[in-house]
Amino acid sequence: MNKLVIVLPTCMDDSPLTEKLLEWIYHLNGKQAKGHLLLAWAADVHAEMRTKIRICADLAFESVAELAMTQSGNPQNKIEQINLTFRQVAKYVQANYRWPWLWLDPDAVPLKPEWIDYLATVYDTQPHRYCGSIMGTTDGSKLLGMARVGMYHPAAFSDLDQFCSN
Numbered sequence: 001m002n003k004l005v006i007v008l009p010t011c012m013d014d015s016p017l018t019e020k021l022l023e024w025i026y027h028l029n030g031k032q033a034k035g036h037l038l039l040a041w042a043a044d045v046h047a048e049m050r051t052k053i054r055i056c057a058d059l060a061f062e063s064v065a066e067l068a069m070t071q072s073g074n075p076q077n078k079i080e081q082i083n084l085t086f087r088q089v090a091k092y093v094q095a096n097y098r099w100p101w102l103w104l105d106p107d108a109v110p111l112k113p114e115w116i117d118y119l120a121t122v123y124d125t126q127p128h129r130y131c132g133s134i135m136g137t138t139d140g141s142k143l144l145g146m147a148r149v150g151m152y153h154p155a156a157f158s159d160l161d162q163f164c165s166n
Helices: 012-028 047-060 078-096 115-125 156-164
Strands: 005-010 036-041 063-068 101-103 130-136 143-152
Touching (some): 005 012, 047 063, 063 078, 078 143
Parallel strands (some): 036 063
Antiparallel strands (some): 130 143
């Protein structure tokens, strides 16, 4: 089996989506635990909801790790908070894993069985350190960067920290 860490960031507003996504992944995987998951908890997710989601995660994945986000800086809006979360996740993955990782927003839903192996193979066979959709302006005149939902090299923190800290 290919190695790919699935990162699932969750805030209180997204908690119901996260729970449903994990239930769907469990069914998509043929009711077997497959793959490796890192749950990235926002500070607003209460203990009871974390427990519910963790139970679903343990059913769907063969290994589950948890990372509680720390409030660093003073984010002015949701985008800044997401960037801070992404930065903390990238730093954690770089320190604890040697595999590429997939940032999977709770509203990004895999559609096919064997999706983890497929994505790991796609990442392994393409020549870039990052694999995902490029975001741009509506008229296509300027590329802004890669969408968060994508696959990242395990050393992404070193590469991307300068973009996430502003």
